[in-house]
Amino acid sequence: KLEQSTSEVKRPGETVKMSCVISGYSMTSRDISWIRQRPGRGLEWIGYMNTGNNDPTYGSSFQSRFIMTENVPSSTQYLQISSLTAEDSAVYFCARETHFSLNMLSVALLLLLAAGSSVKCEQLTQPASATVQPGQRLTISCQVSYDLGIYFTHWIRQPAGKGLEWIGYTCQGCDPVYKDSLTNKFSFTVDSSSLSVTL
Structure with a gap:
């Protein structure tokens, strides 16, 4: 805590x-x-x-x-x-x-870059917003400037009126790791050729 x-x-x-x-x-x-x-x-x-x-x-x-x-x-x-x-x-x-994630207290949808216990600043670009209807699929792609085979990419969200929630992380060549309660709702893909990570 x-x-x-x-x-x-x-x-x-x-x-x-x-x-x-x-x-x-x-x-x-x-x-x-x-x-x-x-x-x-x-x-x-x-x-x-x-x-x-x-x-x-x-x-x-x-x-x-x-x-x-x-x-x-x-x-x-x-x-x-x-x-x-x-x-x-x-x-x-x-x-x-934690080992490969950050447990934060609050804030907005963001990607955080972490390698072990170090933090390295890189450029990550994602769309400002997206709108879908209930029951539809939402896809968000993030363009990055780092080696996806070396660094883990984390996804974090902020539900309306609530604090920050860690979704999970992924990298090129590794199995994605998801928060237990979100395993069946979210999926990540990595494309190292285009330096993009998709949720």
Whole structure:
């Protein structure tokens, strides 16, 4: 379980420090990522903490004002943002890395790229939206810029009014892995020649 601190209102120029309290497992057994979603925007990966070693890695856009720390005895991760601006207004999420998936707390349909416990930034392009009638089949194709035989591609969705739900992951040459409750509803295909993954 990952339990985050409550919402805060801050003025421009101030500093905010958010917490993520971890329970139900040993915090140092899995890395923790921080992600945010600004109003009307997609997800942004801030960085991740190599837990137990107080060793953070930041995304290229978050290397100056963002500081990730941890308190191992209290099983707590922290994200501090200084010199706040209006652009920092967002919903912030902490996320636990499992072996090849991310269990997140909330947000939108997205593809996340993960290789073991590392995170590598690549370009993924998918349609803005698609409309189908109840009972019909929905197909979503995602164009990627990485080697599908090396990296796993994860699918995540956000049902209306609910939090983020991990669907599963796939790669070229491996058997797809699905969330147990969604196994019979979703399927993935990979085309390495066109660098595309289809749900």
